[in-house]
Structure formats: structure tokens, C-alpha cells
Amino acid sequence: MSSGVNILDGKAIAEEVHAETQRRVEALEVHGIRPGLAVVLVGDNPASRIYVENKHRTASRLGFFSRKIELPADCPKEQLHEILNALNSDSAIHGILVQSPLPSHLDEEEVVAAISPEKDVDGFHPVNVAKLALGHSDGFVPCTPLGILRLLQHIRFPVPGSHAVVVGRSRIVGKPMALLLLQRGPLGNATVTVAHSQTRNLAAITRQADLLIAAIGQPNFLGSEHVREGAVVIDVGINRIADASAPRGYRLVGDVRFEEVAPICRAITPVPGGVGPMTIAMLLQNTVLAAERAVGLGRS
Numbered sequence: 001m002s003s004g005v006n007i008l009d010g011k012a013i014a015e016e017v018h019a020e021t022q023r024r025v026e027a028l029e030v031h032g033i034r035p036g037l038a039v040v041l042v043g044d045n046p047a048s049r050i051y052v053e054n055k056h057r058t059a060s061r062l063g064f065f066s067r068k069i070e071l072p073a074d075c076p077k078e079q080l081h082e083i084l085n086a087l088n089s090d091s092a093i094h095g096i097l098v099q100s101p102l103p104s105h106l107d108e109e110e111v112v113a114a115i116s117p118e119k120d121v122d123g124f125h126p127v128n129v130a131k132l133a134l135g136h137s138d139g140f141v142p143c144t145p146l147g148i149l150r151l152l153q154h155i156r157f158p159v160p161g162s163h164a165v166v167v168g169r170s171r172i173v174g175k176p177m178a179l180l181l182l183q184r185g186p187l188g189n190a191t192v193t194v195a196h197s198q199t200r201n202l203a204a205i206t207r208q209a210d211l212l213i214a215a216i217g218q219p220n221f222l223g224s225e226h227v228r229e230g231a232v233v234i235d236v237g238i239n240r241i242a243d244a245s246a247p248r249g250y251r252l253v254g255d256v257r258f259e260e261v262a263p264i265c266r267a268i269t270p271v272p273g274g275v276g277p278m279t280i281a282m283l284l285q286n287t288v289l290a291a292e293r294a295v296g297l298g299r300s
């Protein structure tokens, strides 16, 4: 808490999700099942390496079988597809993800489509995208938007009837976020506006938001002029900016000017420590769900 502002502690809320996931992992043990997650990293993008390591470490901590597969940046497409085929038919693996971004010779959409939809715990496969769009609950929902819903649930934000403005329309954050908020149900039924780089008068639109979700990838882009007093602000952005005083020579900032916006909003996520930890938590929740479904226990 700071000057009456509710800072949404993603780390702490993610730990609550982890505790639930761990209970589900233990319940699966009774059936002789250990949820298995395979994370594939192609190339040596330093940020991707950190994400993959975090996922691997957290999965192991919660009792998952976790496999990390590292491939060189020039890995031929055929080799990656062979590996994905093998993982698709490996009964010890319930969830598969390929860390993006991929080197330019690999087509992300083709790679995602090669993962079995039942193991696509990132929720990016066309089958899962269609299920989300159609409102079917037996697919997988992308982890970042799912984590954001969990944060909203935590603060009992009344989503139904609210005006949600999502800035960004990517397939991993903006679009699925908008679809989720549009769905019927207690965490949906919002009136949703989606803005992007071609939107005119952005501030006039974002100022109408009860819930403002920034997923732009532009450091410190949104300020107090974009935010209505009392709004809930979710900052998805993770941007590196140079900082000679930081041990690594850079620090992470969001898409929102936190110091400026925090005093006027009802709640805000910090960067780091807001949406990021929730994304990993929901990935593991999706993986345990995949394992439950594999033995016919799956809730949808």
C-alpha cells in the first residue's frame, strides 16, 4: 500500500495460485500421475533464457516433471518439428511450450500449430484460440490474460458492466484479454474497447476506462493523462531501459508511468512483480489441468 493506493502484489497472489496448484499435483499423485511440462528454447535470447529458467525452476519446486530443451539458434525447422512430435506423443509430458521470440527462419504460427492442442498450455494453438473465441471452456486460455483475471478476482473488481480498455491487440495478450472480458460470466460481461497503434485520441479513450490494461511494449508510455481517477490499471509491459546504476546496466519498467499513475488509481500492478509472476502461475495451473484432463479428471 502507498498513499492509499492498492498495489497489486503479483508475487504474493501468484504464491496463492501455486499453493492451489501444488494441492492438485498432490491429488494427481494418488492416480500415479506427475504433471509434466516441456519448455523448448531455441537460440540464446537472454530474456527468453531467464523466462525459461523461471518456468523450469518453479515447475520443479511444485513437484512437476519439468523438461527444458535447448536448441541452437540455427536449429532446422524439421528438427524442431520432430522434437514437438515426440513430445506430443510422450505420456510423461502434459504441457508443451516453445518460448518466443523464435529465430527468424522459424514461423511462430507453424510451430504453435505443431503442438497438440491438448498439450498447448500457452493457449496459442488455433484450436484453443477458436475455443476461447466461441466461449468453450474445454480449451486452454493464454496465461497472461488468465493471470490478469485472477488479479481482478483477488481485488473483487466488478468486471460485469465495467468499461475495460485494452491497449494492445497481440495474439498473446491484447486479443485474448479482450475476448475473456467479453465472455458471459462473473469475470466477463465487460464493455470492451481495444486500442492499438492506429487508434486516434488514445487518451480520450483510455480515460473512459474503469479497467485499463496496457500491453503495448513501450516503456513508460501511459501517464496520468490517460487514466481516470479511481480506475484499476494493469500494466503488462516489460521493457528494459538502460540504467548505469543497476547491476546489469538496465532495469525493467512497464508501459505505465507508475509513480505518476499510482496516486490516482484504485489499484495498479507494479513492474516487475505484478503480471509477470501471475503468467508463470497460470502456466503451471494450465499444465496441471492438462494432466487432470489426460486422466479424465479435468475440470474445464
Ligand code: NDP
Binding pocket: 144, 167, 168, 169, 170, 171, 172, 173, 174, 195, 196, 197, 198, 199, 202, 215, 216, 217, 218, 236, 237, 238, 239, 275, 276, 277, 279
Ligand atoms: P506486441 O508487440 O505483440 O503488441 C504490442 C501491441 O501494442 C500492438 O497491438 C501494437 O499495435 C500496440 N501498440 C504499440 N505501440 C502503441 C502505441 N503507441 N499506442 C497504442 N498501441 C500501441 O507485444 P505483446 O502483446 O507481446 O507484449 C506487450 C508488452 O507486454 C511487452 O512489453 C511484453 O514484454 C510484455 N509482456 C509481458 C508479459 C508478462 O507476463 N508480464 C507476457 C507477455 C508480454 P499494432 O497492433 O497496431 O502494432
